[in-house]
Amino acid sequence: MQRIYLDNAATTALEPQVLEEMMPFLTEKFGNPSSIYSYGRETRMAIESARKKVAKILNAHPGEIFFTSGGTESSNTAITEAVYDLGCEHIISSAIEHHAVLHTIDHLVKAGKATSRFVKIFQNGHVDLEDLERLLDETNKKTLVSLMHANNEIGNMIDLAAVGELCRKYNAIFHSDTVQTVGHFPFDLKKTYVHFITAAGHKFHGPKGIGILFVRDNIKIQPFIHGGSQERNMRAGTENVYGVAGFAKALEIATSSYESDSAYIAGVKAYMMGQLENLGAGIEFNGDPRGRSLYTVLNVSFPKTEKSEMLLLNLDINHICASGGSACTSGAHAGSHVLEAIHPGNNRVAVRFSFCKHNTRSEVDQVINKLSQLI
Secondary structure, eight states: OOOEEOBTTTOOOOOHHHHHHHHHHHTTOOOOTTOSSHHHHHHHHHHHHHHHHHHHHHTOOGGGEEEESOHHHHHHHHHHHHHHTTOOOEEEEOTTSOHHHHHHHHHHHHTTSOEEEEOOBOTTSOBOHHHHHHHHHHOOSOEEEEOOSBOTTTOBBOOHHHHHHHHHHTTOEEEEOOTTTBTTBOOOGGGSOOSEEEEEGGGTTSOTTOEEEEEOTTOOOOOSSOSSOHHHHTSOSOOOHHHHHHHHHHHHHHHHTHHHHHHHHHHHHHHHHHHHHHHOTTOEEESOTTSSBOTTEEEEEEOOOTTGGGHHHHHHHTTEEOBSSOSSSOSSOOOOHHHHHHSTTOOOEEEEEEOOTTOOHHHHHHHHHHHHHHO
């Protein structure tokens, strides 16, 4: 049986055109971008060309785009430097954020650098914006709001503009983890009140190990990584040139085919939802999959039985790749902090299926057939 890959929220397959764009920098164009001779200058030009391309797609200024190793580093940088350099003494976030955000906040709170509070989450996984305003109104400290644009486990999306306007009203700094949405939705950063956003190339058919941090041009922060003058003195370390080239190309491809790809993928997701509902057997969907949600993610709960407890393992044995939630915590699945936050004490078995443009309804039929046997 051919492998069926339904874990695209964890990582995606590298687009052939992206690899083609990267190859020269893996072979003959190997110069260090900090070198002054021609080998260095050509890689420096490639980085700056990629930066301009990314900025244009996101409607940002090239000077606001910094290349990083991925979403985790980008979120760590934004949150930490908002506290150390922008004077944020209080952080408002949510219990369903990615661990790159939650663990950073926890570290800063334990170090005595900031206080934090979590906004209420509705049972459907959406953020309570009235509670967010209450929390903003109650504090007299300079505040950082860190709320993800789309949740990587259940797919729920915040209204980025609405949260931004609340932050504007209360003069708060706004960071949003947009790792699951850059490359999947159009952005207009010039018209969006947000100070930091993040992205990772491998979420939209680009390479792993490369991401961006957008820093609004009126924000001045210090480097998170020290030891060199790369990225305009903002991130030390020799640049990942082939990763940068691949990131820009992948974003260009994803953006150019956004309308057709998103409609197709949404159709595959809707088809799977319908087929799962036909199975019956007490199957439930987590989050708000038919509402304000990623078209790429479907989180499904199955009743806990002897069979379903081994569901992920049995899917793997049958060459079907899915996950129990986030793939960012390697090893045994210790239960989802996201599902615990919205359904405390729930002992059902959750599986996240996440789709891309390469998935087909035929694959869904094969998965449904196998699930009907397994549950």
